[in-house]
Amino acid sequence: MISLIMYMIFAIVMMIAVDWSALRQARKINRWFTFALSVLTLVIWIYVIQYKHVVHLSYFIGKLLDPLVPFT
Amino acid sequence: MDNQITNRQVVLLGAMCTFNITLMHIPVQVTKYAKQHAYLSYLAAGLVVLLAVWLLVRTLKRFNNQSILQALVSRFPSVGRIIALLYLLFYFFIVARDLRMLTDFTNVVLLPSTPLFVVEFIMIATIVFVTRGGMKVLTGMTNIFGPVLILTTLFMPFILVKDFDYSLLMPVLHIDYAGVGKGSWFAFSYLGEIIAFPLILSSQTFRFKDGLLGLLCGVGLLMLLIVLTFLLIGAPLTTRMTYPTYELVRQLEITDFLDRFDILLVAIWFPTVITKIAVSLYVVCYGLKIVIPQISGRMLVAPIGLLSYVCSFWFFENSIHLFSFNRQLTVIGIFFELILPLLLFLILRPKNKGVGHKI
Numbered sequence: 419m420i421s422l423i424m425y426m427i428f429a430i431v432m433m434i435a436v437d438w439s440a441l442r443q444a445r446k447i448n449r450w451f452t453f454a455l456s457v458l459t460l461v462i463w464i465y466v467i468q469y470k471h472v473v474h475l476s477y478f479i480g481k482l483l484d485p486l487v488p489f490t
Numbered sequence: 491m492d493n494q495i496t497n498r499q500v501v502l503l504g505a506m507c508t509f510n511i512t513l514m515h516i517p518v519q520v521t522k523y524a525k526q527h528a529y530l531s532y533l534a535a536g537l538v539v540l541l542a543v544w545l546l547v548r549t550l551k552r553f554n555n556q557s558i559l560q561a562l563v564s565r566f567p568s569v570g571r572i573i574a575l576l577y578l579l580f581y582f583f584i585v586a587r588d589l590r591m592l593t594d595f596t597n598v599v600l601l602p603s604t605p606l607f608v609v610e611f612i613m614i615a616t617i618v619f620v621t622r623g624g625m626k627v628l629t630g631m632t633n634i635f636g637p638v639l640i641l642t643t644l645f646m647p648f649i650l651v652k653d654f655d656y657s658l659l660m661p662v663l664h665i666d667y668a669g670v671g672k673g674s675w676f677a678f679s680y681l682g683e684i685i686a687f688p689l690i691l692s693s694q695t696f697r698f699k700d701g702l703l704g705l706l707c708g709v710g711l712l713m714l715l716i717v718l719t720f721l722l723i724g725a726p727l728t729t730r731m732t733y734p735t736y737e738l739v740r741q742l743e744i745t746d747f748l749d750r751f752d753i754l755l756v757a758i759w760f761p762t763v764i765t766k767i768a769v770s771l772y773v774v775c776y777g778l779k780i781v782i783p784q785i786s787g788r789m790l791v792a793p794i795g796l797l798s799y800v801c802s803f804w805f806f807e808n809s810i811h812l813f814s815f816n817r818q819l820t821v822i823g824i825f826f827e828l829i830l831p832l833l834l835f836l837i838l839r840p841k842n843k844g845v846g847h848k849i
Contacts, residue, residue, distance in 0.1 A: 459800050489675075
């Protein structure tokens with residue numbers, strides 16, 4: 419599991435490094451969005467690869483929307 | 491950027507976006523209810539989607555040189571942004587879903603020993619590079635692989651004709667209309683993804699004729715493939731498979747010595763799916779730029795791509811879950827592909843008719 423987290427951190431670092439010069443010159447909001455999305459990505463990734471029970475979003479949405487499907 | 495796309499490219503893009511992901515799981519679910527008349531379900535769903543496209547094109551025509559998302563945000567700054575954000579989230583979900591579908595297919599058929607997350611990472615890296623190229627790269631890729639895929643699909647009946655069993659299509663006139671209707675429920679949300687184009691293109695680039703031809707092409711190819719599947723494999727067996735179109739393609743034999751001819755067809759089809767997912771990612775980034783103008787859409791392609799990568803694992807536990815979610819997905823599809831276009835048709839008009847509006 420630790421190795422998977424390290425792969426993701428490496429991917430995020432590479433992604434930011436490739437665009438770093440363009441990010442520095444662009445408006446600040448791009449940097450904020452990139453970092454926020456990266457943090458969100460890491461959090462979801464750690465949640466998904468853990469050993470405990472993972473709630474998959476479409477199970478949840480599926481249960482909500484199942485009464486609206488007009489046939490069984 | 492908009493002006494560089496010709497109408498022919500828009501038609502090809504539309505055809506690819508309706509056709510190449512739908513052929514994976516949907517034939518199974520449509521056949522389960524419509525049996526040997528599954529091709530009628532595609533037709534029925536296609537007609538409803540055509541109505542949605544017509545509504546959006548009529549709305550698009552009211553605004554010169556603006557896409558629906560641009561017009562929405564300029565006309566209704568706050569409510570428009572909320573609706574644009576909802577469309578973004580919908581297409582983000584579609585990116586995650588298609589990515590996961592393609593990865594599971596690759597894992598089952600092509601690379602069984604490679605871990606899922608490695609396969610998917612390679613795909614998302616490719617898709618991010620394609621999307622960063624912009625509309626030019628998307629249309630370029632479609633220009634190459636789209637016609638090749640269409641021609642290959644049209645040639646398939648001639649290669650397979652000797653193995654047809656026409657009794658598997660019988661009875662032809664005894665149609666279970668309720669079953670056909672239930673089958674069209676599954677096809678609808680997939681075919682409806684063509685509404686991405688009026689959202690991102692202006693009325694000069696996307697006309698109703700382009701949407702109609704693209705949809706016709708996509709639905710026609712889907713109908714052809716499912717009829718071929720029935721003629722070779724039969725409807726009852728189709729419902730037992732996960733990838734019936736791949737099983738159909740495996741039946742192709744040109745000569746005795748050309749083994750694994752299906753790999754060639756998968757190799758032609760694969761880039762079109764990459765392009766389709768890239769189009770959906772482009773819609774997300776384009777929409778984000780419309781909602782927050784200070785953002786550079788091109789720079790955020792990679793972070794959003796990476797987020798969709800992890801979300802594809804979070805949203806779906808496995809491919810069977812993705813398969814069974816198609817039932818509830820149409821409820822979401824009806825909201826975004828029918829109700830919202832109707833709402834936009836009714837309320838989205840320029841402020842002053844005949845006078846230029848602020849952009």
